[in-house]
Amino acid sequence: MTSVSEPAPKSNRSFNLTSAQRSRIFLNIIGIVILVLLVWRIYIVAVDRAYPIQYWAFQVINGLVLGGVYSLIALGYTLVYGILFMINFAHGEVMMMGGFAGFFTLQLMNSLGWSDGTPLQSAATVFFAILAGMIVSVLTGITLERLAYRPLRGAPRLVPLISAIGASFFLQYTALLLFGAIPHNYNKPSIISGGISVGDTGIFISYTGAFIFVAGILLMMGLFFIVQRTKLGRAMRALAEDKETAALMGIDVDKVIVLTFALGSALAGAGGVMLGFHNTVMRFNTGFIPGLKAFTAAVLGGIGNIRGAMFGSILLGVLEALGPSALGLPTEYKDVIAFSILVLVLVFRPTGLLGEVLSEKKA
Amino acid sequence: MALLVVKDVHTYYGKIHALKGLSLTVDEGEIVTLIGANGAGKTTTLRTISGVLKPRDGSVEFDNEDLASFRAHEIVYKGVSMVPEGRGIFSRLTVFENLDLGAYHRDDDDGIKQDFEKVYSLFPRLYERRKQVAGTLSGGEQQMLATGRALMARPRLMLMDEPSMGLAPILVESIFDTIHEINQEGTTILLVEQNAHMALQVAHRGYVLQTGEIVLHDSAESLRENEMVKKAYLGME
Numbered sequence: 001m002t003s004v005s006e007p008a009p010k011s012n013r014s015f016n017l018t019s020a021q022r023s024r025i026f027l028n029i030i031g032i033v034i035l036v037l038l039v040w041r042i043y044i045v046a047v048d049r050a051y052p053i054q055y056w057a058f059q060v061i062n063g064l065v066l067g068g069v070y071s072l073i074a075l076g077y078t079l080v081y082g083i084l085f086m087i088n089f090a091h092g093e094v095m096m097m098g099g100f101a102g103f104f105t106l107q108l109m110n111s112l113g114w115s116d117g118t119p120l121q122s123a124a125t126v127f128f129a130i131l132a133g134m135i136v137s138v139l140t141g142i143t144l145e146r147l148a149y150r151p152l153r154g155a156p157r158l159v160p161l162i163s164a165i166g167a168s169f170f171l172q173y174t175a176l177l178l179f180g181a182i183p184h185n186y187n188k189p190s191i192i193s194g195g196i197s198v199g200d201t202g203i204f205i206s207y208t209g210a211f212i213f214v215a216g217i218l219l220m221m222g223l224f225f226i227v228q229r230t231k232l233g234r235a236m237r238a239l240a241e242d243k244e245t246a247a248l249m250g251i252d253v254d255k256v257i258v259l260t261f262a263l264g265s266a267l268a269g270a271g272g273v274m275l276g277f278h279n280t281v282m283r284f285n286t287g288f289i290p291g292l293k294a295f296t297a298a299v300l301g302g303i304g305n306i307r308g309a310m311f312g313s314i315l316l317g318v319l320e321a322l323g324p325s326a327l328g329l330p331t332e333y334k335d336v337i338a339f340s341i342l343v344l345v346l347v348f349r350p351t352g353l354l355g356e357v358l359s360e361k362k363a
Numbered sequence: 364m365a366l367l368v369v370k371d372v373h374t375y376y377g378k379i380h381a382l383k384g385l386s387l388t389v390d391e392g393e394i395v396t397l398i399g400a401n402g403a404g405k406t407t408t409l410r411t412i413s414g415v416l417k418p419r420d421g422s423v424e425f426d427n428e429d430l431a432s433f434r435a436h437e438i439v440y441k442g443v444s445m446v447p448e449g450r451g452i453f454s455r456l457t458v459f460e461n462l463d464l465g466a467y468h469r470d471d472d473d474g475i476k477q478d479f480e481k482v483y484s485l486f487p488r489l490y491e492r493r494k495q496v497a498g499t500l501s502g503g504e505q506q507m508l509a510t511g512r513a514l515m516a517r518p519r520l521m522l523m524d525e526p527s528m529g530l531a532p533i534l535v536e537s538i539f540d541t542i543h544e545i546n547q548e549g550t551t552i553l554l555v556e557q558n559a560h561m562a563l564q565v566a567h568r569g570y571v572l573q574t575g576e577i578v579l580h581d582s583a584e585s586l587r588e589n590e591m592v593k594k595a596y597l598g599m600e
Contacts, residue, residue: 237460
């Protein structure tokens, strides 16, 4: 302890702010300005346009459905990140592959007459399309892990990320080569066509939307159960904390990583088919934007955090659906809103809304 | 009967030659301690035995079987479990989940239940806190958890990496009492320690490790009396 140097930095600190503190204050001011501008704009638009309540309800329902699809994809990002601290940027393409598997299943079922057959046949069509999507996505996901990520496991974190981007393009152009550039129309089975009006409120709920939301929730509950209650889930959580110690407990690390990819891909495959039902078309590049949106949702909720991915997805879906109307912008701007949210989250709250995990040793 | 035979092992961290022809044996029922300064290669030795690191040369045999071709998790199946350096508990999992992971590869539910009872009676504190997230435990409790977790594998050989590190002297005493107790019940122990004083009291035999090589090997009693050990590791002039 030198008594000479001790007081000097202390007095410095009490009068001058560190550069980190200064930039935080600066950011907060910018944040407040952005917030005020947004609120002002929303107020003006609300007064100006005065949309009826049915319109808002319609948008919220739309947002919830979209959010349900996003969360199925976002969970894949978050599961893999939780264990490997790596963003699997090819995840959107894994979903797209599942979407195509669903498309071909629907074609097949349609040619058999099941798609618009009895309610049972039609329901079976939906089931098989989703099952096929899940299977193909799982195969794509675990192949990807094996070929593109596992050989790079010891490498610096940027390396598998670049590999993932490469894999993303590879899968996109493989789909382009296999299926062509034309949009493929999804044959919607009769059981999820149409919808109902809620009383005489004028609010309309499509069966497709309701199905996507409910099936999405069920799949997520299944995932939650696996992660929280099963032996595999316990091993996954142990691996997320410390891979070497997990191996010392007799956990086959490679196997658990493959199963993690499989779980995430299965959800993405189901999400791909649901997205097909929702958008009614599937194309080779269909996975790209929803993949980025789901990534945004995962970051918004706090990446690596399962609850965060679900919450972030629903929130993003609703914000994206409401945003254009609330801000008085054309609906084509919804992507701008989603990615602005990504930038704002990364700048103002990089750990996401529910993410406290990152601050430990993951960051 | 030799349970563990490490023969002329060379282990590298990249280009760093960490173990330079290390050999040691551990007989069934023994407590053997490996003492040495920071960076001597104590942890590296344990990581090599447990299969996390693979030796470039030499062999590790457990129960007359060469472990070279087995991966870390498979070596656990053989009956080797580890209390890792810095305890390595899973801080976001509960105490119960941590212990249960120790028995990850086992499917004899009755045996696992028995071992839970055994661990809980050895460490009643863990039973009280079984539903608590392990990150909230004190250092001493975390050491109990790491030890209990290694016992849940029902190991024949238990590797312990510095169990006394960072603990208050009174807790150190109780940890060494526990080590003695575990050994009395039939588990062979290879104990790595910087606290040579305590380690040589509980162990039957000891090895002294210096910069990746064994420089001394004797019964614990003789090592306690050895001038070099006294000076370098027991702090006696």
